[in-house]
Amino acid sequence: MQLEAVGAQEVVVGIVAEAFVKFVTRLCECEKLKKLHERDFELAKVAEEVTKALSDGREGTFGPVTIKVQKKFLGRREVKVWLYGNEVDPNTLLAELSKAKSRAAWLLSDCSDHALIEVLYPYEDRYLIEVAQRNMEEIKSLCTGATPKIDFGEAPAHVVEGVMKGVEAYLSRHAGA
Structure with a gap:
């Protein structure tokens, strides 16, 4: 027993x-x-703020993203964006932000x-x-x-x-x- x-x-x-x-x-x-x-989490944290800054035409540094706005002739403006120190197109940045948010949400879940x-x-x-x-x-x-x-x-x-x-x-x- x-x-x-x-x-x-x-x-x-x-x-x-x-x-x-x-x-x-x-x-x-x-x-x-x-x-x-880690980079996806870092980007996801600043994604909303970066998106708003781009749409408002506002300059600033948001974590790994830097936005510079240059005033041009007749009120036009040119937006330059850097991601981790590399210059990228604003549309490329928005795509990267979207991917980062998705990956971060998936991992958090x-x-x-x-x-x-x-x-x-x-x-x-x-x-x-x-x-x-x-x-x-x-x-x-x-x-x-x-x-x-x-x-x-x-x-x-x-x-x-x-x-x-x-x-x-x-x-x-x-x-x-």
Whole structure:
């Protein structure tokens, strides 16, 4: 009887570890994508202000975008635009702003805390979900190969053991990556 209980506990711990590794893998994919698309986030932040400045014919520097307006003969004006120090056509800039806003919105949606936690829903362990939610920022340290300090709160032993086993499994698979 004792052996069956230990065996069942080990199975549950293994399932929690597997769930945790899937969660961390998705979390780290998102962190990598956010870093890869930093420029999109930077552009998306200033997109509305840049678009308004262009339509108003207003000069200024907005993050990576610089707008210069030169008055010409008979009230005409010439607009010059620089994106990350390179001169671009205003229409090209508007297209880049649109793409950046779309990519940033996609990443913010697909990599939101809620979307990341959804990876754990099929496992139906509310304690595991609570541990992941409470420690999201700390768990991100796994993405750089560090061991997180996880607050388990009132989580039962199978979650604590499973998460710790998951941390070890993730770090051993991604060592040196």
